[in-house]
Amino acid sequence: MKSTVVAPTPIKKTKKYTDRILGIYDKNTPGPTIICICGMHGNEPSGVIAFEKVIEQLRHQQLPIKGRLMGVLGNMSALEKGERYxxxxxxxxxxxxxMMSLQQDRDHRTFKDALEQKELHxxxxxxxxxxxxxxxFIDLHTTSAKSTPYISINDTLRNREIAxxxxxxxxxxxEEHLEGTILNYINKIGHISLGFEAGQHDDPLSIKNHEAIIWLTLFNTHCISGADIxxxxxxxxxxxxxxxxxxxVYEVRYRHAIASGEHFTMNPGFVNFQSVKKDQALAINGQGSVKSPEKGLIFMPLYQSKGDDGFFIIxxxxxxxxxFSAVLRRTKFHRVLHFLPGIYRYNALNYTLVINKKIAKWFVVEFFHLMGFRLKRKQGNFIIFIKREFDVDAPHH
Ligand SMILES: [Zn+2]
Known part of the structure; x- marks a missing residue:
């Protein structure tokens, strides 16, 4: 007898959307608002499809909810073409x-992605x-290479607690390595936000993982009780x-930024969270072999044509x-750091510290990370750190 293998339905790659709000489920009962950002990248339809499935099931079964669940579309014109942007x-x-020019209504950019940003904002x-x-906020993504699912957050205690x-x-x-992500912006204005990578762009399992994270978020935020899900x-x-x-829990140690004209190609076969040795060859470029600067795990190896991040080491x-870092942050230990030799308070308002490495010889970046600072810039002997906003406490409303 001939055995038949049922192939999983491939993800339908493109779709035209007319409304940026993908769906709302609300029963007029007070509670939190969960906003799923779906399709920030146009070649990642999995989050969009998963959100539609979840909201359909909620509506079909009329499940009780405290607060509301919403889906908002990211790059609609790119989704229509099935391209990243x-x-x-x-x-x-x-x-x-x-963000400053958008808020002050003096943004004059006219390219398509900027128009998407204006509308989404x-x-x-x-x-x-x-x-x-x-x-x-849950920002739903997929990756070019096959990957185990994972969460990425800006390291605030409020984000950690939910993650x-x-x-x-x-x-x-x-976020120290990626400027201008939507999660950075959302964190800056004081809201909890997680990025979720569900798996490979075209893998039907990514949809299942996206559905799972939405349901678990409804549970974890007490919008829907476990018995009702x-x-x-x-x-x-x-x-x-x-x-x-x-x-x-992992921290990012290194990013290989692709320079223009570098001709970067990842060596085949690397997967997310795979262990790599120091000096192991990971990719090739115009100069030859690109090696790992340290021992660790490879993260987000680039296997697609668009993108500036070759790989990360975590x-x-x-x-x-x-x-320990949670204790230090709750006790606001960072407020006394500038009394130490070689550390200067540059800006008291947003808590920017400047470290003179020549004087603060004991200095290690990891220590400042533990305290909830992010590295802003290195300049000769000086390193600038900024304390993350709303690390321990939510802003007042
Ligand atoms: Zn993405």
């Missing part, structure tokens, strides 16, 4: 400069104006069963350090 990556446009501003606190409720690895500190255990196991190295943070 038009001219510029929409997820790199949320820089302080751009308007939509988010109007949603936040409705004052349905607290807000939780640790999922059975997933967590990567901290990508259909197949909660299945969604939990969907995620916990797809990870390969356990529920660890390292596991031990739990004891995570706990």
């Amino acid at each position: 038009n001219q510029y990556d929409l997820n790199r446009l949320w820089t302080a400069e751009n 308007e939509t988010l501003t109007s949603l936040l104006g409705q004052n349905q606190h607290p807000y939780y 640790l409720r999922y059975p997933l690895p967590i990567v901290l500190g990508l 259909p197949a909660l255990k299945k969604h939990f196991e969907q995620l916990s069963g797809s990870i390969n190295k356990g529920k660890n 390292r596991k943070i031990r739990w004891v350090w995570l706990k």
Whole structure:
């Protein structure tokens, strides 16, 4: 007898959308607002499809909810073409400069991705104006290479607290290397936000992982009780069963930024969270072999034509350090740092510190990371760090 293998339905790659709001589910009961950002990258339809499936099930079964679930589309014109972006990556446009000109209504950029940003910014501003606190943002992505699912966050205690409720690895500190992501902007204005990478762009499993994270978010934020969520255990196991190295927390140590004209090509076969040795050949470029600067795990190896990040090297943070850093931050220990030799308070308002490495010889970047600072710039012997906003406490509304 001939055996038949049922091939999984491939993801339908492109779709035309007319409304930036993908869906709302709300039963007029007070509670948090969960906003799923779907399709920030046009070649990542998985999050869009998953959100539509979840909201359909909520509507079909009329499940009780406290607060509301919303889906908002990212790069609609790029989704229509199935391409990552038009001219510029929409997820790199949320820089302080751009946000300032958008808020002051003096933004004159006319390329398509900027127009997408303007509209998305308007939509988010109007949603936040409705004052349905607290807000939780989940930015749904997929990767070019096959990957185990993971969460990435800006390292605030408020983000950590929610991120640790999922059975997933967590990567901290990508924002030091990636300017202008939407999550940076959302964190800056004081809202909790997680990035979630579900798997490979075209893998039907990515949709399942995206669905699972939305259901688990409804549970973790107490919008829907566990008893009311259909197949909660299945969604939990969907995620916990797809990870390969356990529920660890990692920090980004290195980014290989691709220079223009570098002719960067990743060596084949690397997967996310794969262990690499110091000096191991990872890619080739015009100059020859690109090697790992240190021992660690390779992260986000680039296997697509568009993008400036060749790969990252990450390292596991031990739990004891995570706990210690939480204690330091809650006691506001950072406020006394500028009394130490070689450390100067540059700006008291947003808590910028300048470190003179010649004087502060004991200095290590990791220490400032633990305290909730992000590295802003290195200049000769000087290093500038900024304390992350709303690390321990939410802003007042
Ligand atoms: Zn993406």
